[in-house]
Amino acid sequence: MNLQDIAKIREVNPVVVNYANFVTPFLVANGLNAVGASPIMSDEVSEAEELVQLASAVVINAGASRKESWPLMNKLCEAANQYQKPLVLDPVAVGATQYRKALNLMLLEKYHFDVIRGNIGEIAVLAGIDWQTRGIDAGNGTGDMSAVVQACAQKFKNVVIASGEVDYISDGQQVITVHNNTKLLPAIVGSGDLLSSIVGAFSAVAENTLDAAVTASLVLSCAGERAAAQLDQQNRPGSFLSYLLDELANITPEQVQDLMKIGEA
Amino acid sequence: MNLQDIAKIREVNPVVVNYANFVTPFLVANGLNAVGASPIMSDEVSEAEELVQLASAVVINAGASRKESWPLMNKLCEAANQYQKPLVLDPVAVGATQYRKALNLMLLEKYHFDVIRGNIGEIAVLAGIDWQTRGIDAGNGTGDMSAVVQACAQKFKNVVIASGEVDYISDGQQVITVHNNTKLLPAIVGSGDLLSSIVGAFSAVAENTLDAAVTASLVLSCAGERAAAQLDQQNRPGSFLSYLLDELANITPEQVQDLMKIGEA
Amino acid sequence: MNLQDIAKIREVNPVVVNYANFVTPFLVANGLNAVGASPIMSDEVSEAEELVQLASAVVINAGASRKESWPLMNKLCEAANQYQKPLVLDPVAVGATQYRKALNLMLLEKYHFDVIRGNIGEIAVLAGIDWQTRGIDAGNGTGDMSAVVQACAQKFKNVVIASGEVDYISDGQQVITVHNNTKLLPAIVGSGDLLSSIVGAFSAVAENTLDAAVTASLVLSCAGERAAAQLDQQNRPGSFLSYLLDELANITPEQVQDLMKIGEA
Numbered sequence: 041m042n043l044q045d046i047a048k049i050r051e052v053n054p055v056v057v058n059y060a061n062f063v064t065p066f067l068v069a070n071g072l073n074a075v076g077a078s079p080i081m082s083d084e085v086s087e088a089e090e091l092v093q094l095a096s097a098v099v100i101n102a103g104a105s106r107k108e109s110w111p112l113m114n115k116l117c118e119a120a121n122q123y124q125k126p127l128v129l130d131p132v133a134v135g136a137t138q139y140r141k142a143l144n145l146m147l148l149e150k151y152h153f154d155v156i157r158g159n160i161g162e163i164a165v166l167a168g169i170d171w172q173t174r175g176i177d178a179g180n181g182t183g184d185m186s187a188v189v190q191a192c193a194q195k196f197k198n199v200v201i202a203s204g205e206v207d208y209i210s211d212g213q214q215v216i217t218v219h220n221n222t223k224l225l226p227a228i229v230g231s232g233d234l235l236s237s238i239v240g241a242f243s244a245v246a247e248n249t250l251d252a253a254v255t256a257s258l259v260l261s262c263a264g265e266r267a268a269a270q271l272d273q274q275n276r277p278g279s280f281l282s283y284l285l286d287e288l289a290n291i292t293p294e295q296v297q298d299l300m301k302i303g304e305a
Numbered sequence: 306m307n308l309q310d311i312a313k314i315r316e317v318n319p320v321v322v323n324y325a326n327f328v329t330p331f332l333v334a335n336g337l338n339a340v341g342a343s344p345i346m347s348d349e350v351s352e353a354e355e356l357v358q359l360a361s362a363v364v365i366n367a368g369a370s371r372k373e374s375w376p377l378m379n380k381l382c383e384a385a386n387q388y389q390k391p392l393v394l395d396p397v398a399v400g401a402t403q404y405r406k407a408l409n410l411m412l413l414e415k416y417h418f419d420v421i422r423g424n425i426g427e428i429a430v431l432a433g434i435d436w437q438t439r440g441i442d443a444g445n446g447t448g449d450m451s452a453v454v455q456a457c458a459q460k461f462k463n464v465v466i467a468s469g470e471v472d473y474i475s476d477g478q479q480v481i482t483v484h485n486n487t488k489l490l491p492a493i494v495g496s497g498d499l500l501s502s503i504v505g506a507f508s509a510v511a512e513n514t515l516d517a518a519v520t521a522s523l524v525l526s527c528a529g530e531r532a533a534a535q536l537d538q539q540n541r542p543g544s545f546l547s548y549l550l551d552e553l554a555n556i557t558p559e560q561v562q563d564l565m566k567i568g569e570a
Numbered sequence: 571m572n573l574q575d576i577a578k579i580r581e582v583n584p585v586v587v588n589y590a591n592f593v594t595p596f597l598v599a600n601g602l603n604a605v606g607a608s609p610i611m612s613d614e615v616s617e618a619e620e621l622v623q624l625a626s627a628v629v630i631n632a633g634a635s636r637k638e639s640w641p642l643m644n645k646l647c648e649a650a651n652q653y654q655k656p657l658v659l660d661p662v663a664v665g666a667t668q669y670r671k672a673l674n675l676m677l678l679e680k681y682h683f684d685v686i687r688g689n690i691g692e693i694a695v696l697a698g699i700d701w702q703t704r705g706i707d708a709g710n711g712t713g714d715m716s717a718v719v720q721a722c723a724q725k726f727k728n729v730v731i732a733s734g735e736v737d738y739i740s741d742g743q744q745v746i747t748v749h750n751n752t753k754l755l756p757a758i759v760g761s762g763d764l765l766s767s768i769v770g771a772f773s774a775v776a777e778n779t780l781d782a783a784v785t786a787s788l789v790l791s792c793a794g795e796r797a798a799a800q801l802d803q804q805n806r807p808g809s810f811l812s813y814l815l816d817e818l819a820n821i822t823p824e825q826v827q828d829l830m831k832i833g834e835a
Contacts, residue, residue, distance in 0.1 A: 063330040063346050065593040069759040074807055079759060080663065081593050083636040087667035094666065106348040108373075108638075133345065136359065137352035227554065229334040229344060277339055278550025285808025289757065328595040328611050371613040373638075398610065401624065402617035492819065494599040494609060542604055543815025 041251040043293035045242055046259060050076035054096035054244035057082065058237055059113050061104040061132065064230030067281075068101075071234040074288035075259065077241035085112040092119035096126075096244035099237045100153075102144055103132025110143070117151040126243030126252070129153040130236035135165040148196055154249045156192065157201040157236040160185050160208070167192035178204055186215045186305035199249045203235055207257045208305065211250045218254065219301040220261035222268035224280040231284075235260050254302070262299045263287035306519040308558035310510050315341035319361035319509035322347065323502055324378050326369040326397065329495030332546075333366075336499040339553035340524065342506035350377040357384035361391075361509035364502045365418075367409055368397025375408070382416040391508030391517070394418040395501035400430040418463055419514045422501040425450050425467040432457035443469055451480045451570035464514045468500055472522045473570065476515045483519065484566040485526035487533035489545040496549075500525050519567070527564045528552035571784040573823035575775050580606035584626035584774035587612065588767055589643050591634040591662065594760030597811075598631075601764040604818035605789065607771035615642040622649035626656075626774035629767045630683075632674055633662025640673070647681040656773030656782070659683040660766035665695040678726055684779045686722065687731040687766040690715050690738070697722035708734055716745045716835035729779045733765055737787045738835065741780045748784065749831040750791035752798035754810040761814075765790050784832070792829045793817035 055078045060068055065081055072079040082091055092098055098120040100113055120127040131144045144166065147153070156166065161179035164171035169188050172179045185208050193200040193212035202208045204226075207218040225231045239256040246252035267283035320343045325333055330346055337344040347356055357363055363385040365378055385392040396409045409431065412418070421431065426444035429436035434453050437444045450473050458465040458477035467473045469491075472483040490496045504521040511517035532548035585608045590598055595611055602609040612621055622628055628650040630643055650657040661674045674696065677683070686696065691709035694701035699718050702709045715738050723730040723742035732738045734756075737748040755761045769786040776782035797813035 060593070061346070062327045062348065062592045063325070063334055066331055066596055066760065069593055070807065070811075073757065073759050080666070081591075081634045083592065083634050084669055086637065087669035090667040090669075104346045104348050107351070136345070137355040139349055139352035139355075227338065229338050230331065275554050276547075276551035277335065277554050278547035281335075281550070282547055282806075282808035282812055285811070286806035289805050289807050326611075327592045327613065328590070328599055331596055369611045369613050372616065401610070402620040404614055404617035404620075492603065494603050495596065540819050541812075541816035542600065542819050543812035546600075546815070547812055 041254040042247065043255065043296050045245050045255050046291060046293045046296065048245045049241055052245055053078050054241055055080060055094055056097045056099060056237060056240045056244065057091045057095040057116065059100045059116055061101050063104055064233045067230040068234050068237045070285055071288055072237050072241055074285050075238055075241055082112070085115050088112055088115035089119045092116060092123055092125055097128065097240035098125050099128045099130065099240040100147065101130045101132060101233055101236060102134070102140065102147070103130070105143065113147065114150070117147060121151050126154045126240060126249065127151065128155045128157060128236055128240045128243065130233060131156065131158045131162045131166060134158070134162045141165065153196065153198055154243060155199045155201065155239050155253055156196065157203065157239055159232065160188060160202040160204055163192050163200060163202040164188050167195060190215055199253045201239065201253050201257060203232060203257065207261065209250070209253050209257060215305040216254055217303045217305050218257045218261060219303065220258065220265055220299060222264045224268050224275065224277060225261070225264045227275065227277040228281055258296050258300050259291055262296045263291045265299055266295070306516040307512065308520065308561050310507055310520050311524060311556060311558045311561065313510045314506055317510055318343050319506055320345060320359055321502060321505045321509065322356045322360040322363045322381065324365045324381055326366050326498070328369055329498045332495040333499050333502045335550055336553055337502050337506055339550050340503055340506055347377070350380050353377055353380035354384045357381060357388055357390055362393065362505035363390050364393045364395065364505040365412065366395045366397060366498055366501060367399070367405065367412070368395070370408065378412065379415070382412060386416050391419045391505065391514065392416065393420045393422060393501055393505045393508065395498060396421065396423050396427045396431060397498070399423070399427045406430065413461055418461065419508060420464045420466065420504050420518055421457065421461065422466040422468065422504055424497065425453060425469055428457050428465060428467040429453050432460060455480055464518045466504065466518050466522060468497060468522065472526065474515070474518050474522060480570040481519055482568045482570045483522045483526060484568065485523065485530055485564060487529045489533050489540065489542060490526070490529045492540065492542040493546055523561050523565050524556055527561045528556050530564055531560070571781040572777065573785065573826050575772055575785050576789060576821060576823045576826065578775045579771055582775055583608050584771055585610060585624055586627045586629060586767060586770045586774065587621045587625040587646065589630045589646055591631050593634055594763045597760040598764050598767045600815055601818055602767050602771055604815050605768055605771055612642070615645050618642055618645035619649045622646060622653055622655055627658065627770035628655050629658045629660065629770040630677065631660045631662060631763055631766060632664070632670065632677070633660070635673065643677065644680070647677060651681050656684045656770065656779065657681065658685045658687060658766055658770045658773065660763060661686065661688045661692045661696060664688070664692045671695065683726065683728055684773060685729045685731065685769050685783055686726065687733065687769055689762065690718060690732040690734055693722050693730060693732040694718050697725060720745055729783045731769065731783050731787060733762060733787065737791065739780070739783050739787060745835040746784055747833045747835045748787045748791060749833065750788065750795055750829060752794045754798050754805065754807060755791070755794045757805065757807040758811055788826050788830050789821055792826045793821045795829055796825070
């Protein structure tokens, strides 16, 4: 990846259109702003195409949606593909209900998503691989995460991120692992949604999608490590949330270079 | 009550399904996560039954809703009763408009709610007792709060919490009072919504509903006291919000045991 | 303006009804609460008239709305005009899409808004003046901001605030400038939405609308300066957000008097 993209985002301020769930949009919007992107959310299908045209990336968060919003999601995806804007899917809790599964599979069948970002349980559902989960968490599957992510990326011909204690990222061939982390990131409801949107932001400036995914994963996890360090690793999610936004607003290529622990699986 | 339920939640991680208003879901979700529960929100009726089946409790927040969501609320309640999952109602600002009153009374007529959590003004409206309020606040009624809460619990054959400077909690017979508090909790919009959802979480693990209500009330108010102590009681709601989540993530049975001030009214 | 209105709000606790977008309502509600107002949000047309009747001001945030909500927005505005409650419009990203432009112009044609609060790019769109913007930001127009704001206020016969590094506020005749600021306020997604709602709160207690607009602008920008000072001006948006709410809850007429830098343009 090219860590200079961290600086580039702050120059370009790419507009990222988010179809957001109603639980976490404030965190997502402020996190995007902190890394240097310009977030915009919409709830109305008739403005979707124009928003995509002025945007540099589109992120679909498929958590807590309603059927009445399918036309909006469809239009955002259709326009993203038509105008060749990077398109990211976050299949929140796709294993929890038939509705969520149907929605995600419909979107994946009709449109090309450049990136899918979920936890390993969600990625396994999309890949069609059995994994133990209640549907809303990563689950306790003990399979080969690397193989799951790779299979999903091959199936949808894109880049897939299964984020967790270790992030597994694959373009269907390589599998890159990001080992930076803190227990405080999963303690925040919405940190996954935020990662998906940051992937969108980096897709707008990176040379290729795999680079965007790896850089985004590094930015969030390294900012998380720095925020947790300010708390001496104490389990204080409220303070962590503030410090995480602080760190996202200041993270530099050099800081990530110093902290990053990546590998290939 | 059994304060060991505070530890039990962190072992069991009960899934709590929330019908949430769009103002406070981020606080509610992160507060639930902090105490050890797994929050999930939904906006789509066709996934309601499945979500309730995988959940251990269901919480209906009836603030800032729209009529189009009544089928979803109905389905969540129906499934909660059918699958015997604890069901909690938060009648936000029920006295403010005819719409909110009609919604809450409809729900209470059709379904059995194990707990109702509101401020004294809201509880009085449901109990059918006159109380001075603008509809959106607790009001300045000077009646016997204990009698209001007891009457409401008798009317709906459940447990009722009127939270405020003192929390009044009744199962229709006993009235237990929780005197822990800080002026900073009511300074946060959404602290009531959060209490309702924490009641849901404790209902999932407690031996009985009255226990769940009292423990939940103690957890939030004692965490609030500890957060306020970090601020030397200064009126700083922004910092308090962060510290409150910090304390919720760390509160122990022993801490609550040391701080708690309960009585019978 | 009369800075004693800052104290008056804390005595009167005016109810402010907000038609809110789903991204920033938690910040708006807690910010309103911090300055001493009582926020209420709604998503249902049938309760709109009652809410306006019990309110002291109505704020319409036209960002991220959907067509299904137009009846609700219409009813809130109609009732505000009918019951002579101050009415504030925030034309979020009005230049970004035809949908947003149509919505804002429809509202401005049908109802009298006492105040419009936007960034200079948004105000220019409403005034019908050319300005370079991507639609979602202030843009890089180099025209005479003072003239834009004045023209907009004359067109809609009201008070207009273009907030930014300097806030320009006009009633169509005078143009008052507020030079207090910090780079951290625009770093927060939702700080503009919050200003619009604080204008609503001050409209409920001020002697005239221009006073309300200037005092509201001073309160947010001076609280912002005080919050930034706690951070030694470091770019830490997460911590700033907490401190901003802290300062809003404590700001006094005397503090604003000491800090304020206003002029006429």
